[in-house]
Amino acid sequence: MQRPDMSVAVAGIKMRNPVMTASGTFGYGAEFADYLDLESIGAMISKGLSLKPKAGNPTPRIVETPGGMLNAIGLQNVGIDAFIEQKLPYLKNVNTPVIVNLYGNTLEEYGEVAARLDGLSGVAGIEVNISCPNVKQGGIVFGTDPGAAQEVVRLVKKNTSKPMIVKLSPNVTDVVLMAKACADAGADALSLINTLTGMAIDLERRRPVLANVTGGLSGPAIKPVALRMVWQVARAVKLPLIGIGGIMNGRDALEFMLAGATAVQVGTASFLDPSAAQRIAGEMEQYLVDHKIDSVSSLIGALEV
Amino acid sequence: MQFKSMVVSNVELSPNYFRMRMTAPQELLASAPGQFLMLKVTDAIDPLLRRPFGLFDVGTFTAEYAGCGAQTYCEILYKVVGKGTKLLAALHHGDVVDLLAPLGRGFDLGPAGEEKVLVGGGVGLAPLYYLAKALVERGEKVRLFAGGRNRDDILCITEFERLGVETYVATDDGTLGESGFVTQVLERHLNKGMRIFACGPTPMLDAVAKMSARHEVPCQVSMEAYMACGVGACLGCVMKGANHTEATPDYRCVCKDGPVFDSFDLQWS
Ligand SMILES: Cc1cc2nc3c(=O)[nH]c(=O)nc-3n(C[C@H](O)[C@H](O)[C@H](O)COP(=O)(O)OP(=O)(O)OC[C@H]3O[C@@H](n4cnc5c(N)ncnc54)[C@H](O)[C@@H]3O)c2cc1C
Numbered sequence: 001m002q003r004p005d006m007s008v009a010v011a012g013i014k015m016r017n018p019v020m021t022a023s024g025t026f027g028y029g030a031e032f033a034d035y036l037d038l039e040s041i042g043a044m045i046s047k048g049l050s051l052k053p054k055a056g057n058p059t060p061r062i063v064e065t066p067g068g069m070l071n072a073i074g075l076q077n078v079g080i081d082a083f084i085e086q087k088l089p090y091l092k093n094v095n096t097p098v099i100v101n102l103y104g105n106t107l108e109e110y111g112e113v114a115a116r117l118d119g120l121s122g123v124a125g126i127e128v129n130i131s132c133p134n135v136k137q138g139g140i141v142f143g144t145d146p147g148a149a150q151e152v153v154r155l156v157k158k159n160t161s162k163p164m165i166v167k168l169s170p171n172v173t174d175v176v177l178m179a180k181a182c183a184d185a186g187a188d189a190l191s192l193i194n195t196l197t198g199m200a201i202d203l204e205r206r207r208p209v210l211a212n213v214t215g216g217l218s219g220p221a222i223k224p225v226a227l228r229m230v231w232q233v234a235r236a237v238k239l240p241l242i243g244i245g246g247i248m249n250g251r252d253a254l255e256f257m258l259a260g261a262t263a264v265q266v267g268t269a270s271f272l273d274p275s276a277a278q279r280i281a282g283e284m285e286q287y288l289v290d291h292k293i294d295s296v297s298s299l300i301g302a303l304e305v
Numbered sequence: 306m307q308f309k310s311m312v313v314s315n316v317e318l319s320p321n322y323f324r325m326r327m328t329a330p331q332e333l334l335a336s337a338p339g340q341f342l343m344l345k346v347t348d349a350i351d352p353l354l355r356r357p358f359g360l361f362d363v364g365t366f367t368a369e370y371a372g373c374g375a376q377t378y379c380e381i382l383y384k385v386v387g388k389g390t391k392l393l394a395a396l397h398h399g400d401v402v403d404l405l406a407p408l409g410r411g412f413d414l415g416p417a418g419e420e421k422v423l424v425g426g427g428v429g430l431a432p433l434y435y436l437a438k439a440l441v442e443r444g445e446k447v448r449l450f451a452g453g454r455n456r457d458d459i460l461c462i463t464e465f466e467r468l469g470v471e472t473y474v475a476t477d478d479g480t481l482g483e484s485g486f487v488t489q490v491l492e493r494h495l496n497k498g499m500r501i502f503a504c505g506p507t508p509m510l511d512a513v514a515k516m517s518a519r520h521e522v523p524c525q526v527s528m529e530a531y532m533a534c535g536v537g538a539c540l541g542c543v544m545k546g547a548n549h550t551e552a553t554p555d556y557r558c559v560c561k562d563g564p565v566f567d568s569f570d571l572q573w574s
């Protein structure tokens with residue numbers, strides 16, 4: 001049998017396979033070059049970038065929980081200009097689409113960051129983060145109020161000609177409502193989910209473990225929630241979806257595709273296994289071979305209920 | 306590098322302290338003292354994250370099986386404190402673990418000729434042994450100041466002595482060596498022309514850093530922080546740099562910029 005066709009396209013971004021690396025878990029790419037072949041994965045998503053460099057939160061910023069971890073990094077990043085100058089030239093030489101994850105502290109900032117990226121070669125698309133639970137202004141406000149989300153999405157859309165993915169928060173009562181709002185405002189694709197707000201307590205000190213008190217939960221512990229949300233949104237919205245949340249192996253990834261995702265992102269798994277994204281793509285391909293399936297895209301939304 | 310490694314031995318040295326030897330690729334011989342590894346304790350998802358440990362020793366040995374050539378090994382010295390280290394303590398010869406190593410920036414050995422002073426508390430001795438070996442190999446005069454709560458916390462002193470290192474020991478309860486903090490013993494011996502290398506609990510490092518500043522003795526410290534990735538990607542392990550203020554934050558990544566820092570580069574209490 002021929003090798004199965006692993007390629008997919010999300011909002012016009014063509015990828016050799018559906019496995020992308022999730023924002024904030026893969027640095028700016030180069031950090032992982034010793035551990036996997038960057039040209040073996042579908043796409044890379046950068047750490048969330050803002051207009052100015054951002055220092056992030058006080059420490060401790062991470063803590064492990066059963067089957068997951070909480071983080072309150074606070075979107076520490078080098079800022080858009082330093083990214084363009086220092087990080088992008090390296091990424092341009094890698095034959096894999098680079099998608100820039102961005103956020104703003106204000107509505108205007110979202111627009112400004114998007115504008116700076118427009119027309120830049122080497123940036124295949126943008127992913128707008130309206131869902132970070134770890135910053136006071138911005139982030140979460142835009143991700144939980146459909147009206148505010150629409151404003152951001154409309155403004156960014158006006159300022160970019162690149163494919164625009166909007167990344168949704170799970171910290172809402174009705175994710176479908178948010179997904180529809182973003183779709184109506186012009187999103188080209190949706191990625192879901194970002195981390196779930198959580199907390200850990202140190203019983204000896206009777207204090208929260210994280211300096212920020214709360215943090216974002218990621219890892220295998222959140223996979224069932226993420227799957228459910230992808231499935232719900234897939235039935236309500238026509239846009240391509242990117243499934244994220246606790247994907248550790250090829251089977252996890254394929255479950256997201258059955259639920260309706262066109263592609264997936266691997267986050268926390270890269271911390272345990274820096275070659276995770278490459279391994280997962282390989283495991284997906286092996287599943288197709290074992291089940292005599294010619295093309296991975298035939299599985300998108302193929303869940304029987 | 307990411308590699309699978311076989312446990313060669315895993316021995317309890319004193320209550321709750323273990324020394325574990327694992328096979329390693331030859332490239333690890335080029336690692337620097339002070340660098341660390343990240344170990345995946347189990348394939349299961351709990352504990353989820355890798356655990357960081359300093360390189361205690363790296364070298365070659367010849368296995369007892371017939372026909373085996375020299376094999377590179379690495380060792381860690383660890384204390385059982387929680388879930389991951391408990392599982393680690395249960396590993397046996399022949400078990401296989403997944404490692405990332407060598408990671409981070411190690412010690413700068415400094416110019417030859419100065420006296421090298423190593424200061425370690427508890428398992429803080431781990432990276433100092435590898436360092437002592439490297440320094441002794443260069444023909445340097447090395448002294449070790451080892452501290453702990455009680456005699457069980459003072460590990461591998463004979464190994465250091467076998468290298469020819471002059472050792473000083475202090476315990477809080479006086480069950481071994483002098484009674485009191487190791488930093489008090491250190492202060493009596495500190496002179497210009499020395500260079501300090503320290504690893505241990507943060508309050509100890511804080512005291513050593515301040516003392517080194519007072520005596521104008523260069524000092525490097527090996528720090529600990531909670532880590533997720535170990536390669537500079539998650540930004541979970543940062544610590545305040547010397548110039549850090551609320552208005553102008555200055556965070557250093559322990560896994561990538563460290564774990565060894567010049568003490569002047571960090572902010573102390
Ligand atoms: C660079 C570096 C080198 C280290 N070298 C050694 C060594 O040589 N020997 C040794 O015994 N210990 C060393 N430690 C500390 C060691 O990593 C922790 O004791 C160990 O991770 C505890 O795991 P646990 O599952 O038993 O504890 P748990 O309390 O169950 O751990 C929960 C979480 O906290 C983290 N954690 C707990 N304590 C520490 C700590 N002190 N530092 C960093 N993370 C921690 C764990 O990695 C885990 O993510 C080092 C730490 C760092 C950062």
Ligand SMILES: Cc1cc2nc3c(=O)[nH]c(=O)nc-3n(C[C@H](O)[C@H](O)[C@H](O)COP(=O)(O)O)c2cc1C
Pocket residue numbers: 022023024025047048049071073075101129132167193194195217218219220222244245246247265266267268269539541
């Ligand atoms: C340490 C860390 C940092 C993150 N930083 C970002 C970020 O900057 N922007 C963003 O949109 N998501 C960020 N995320 C969320 C991830 O991209 C992903 O949505 C989430 O971790 C769930 O996937 P996982 O379970 O596979 O990790 C971060 C997650 C982690 C663990």
Ligand code: FES
Pocket residue numbers: 531532533534535536537538539540541542543558559560561
């Ligand atoms: S542990 Fe991830 S950046 Fe240091």
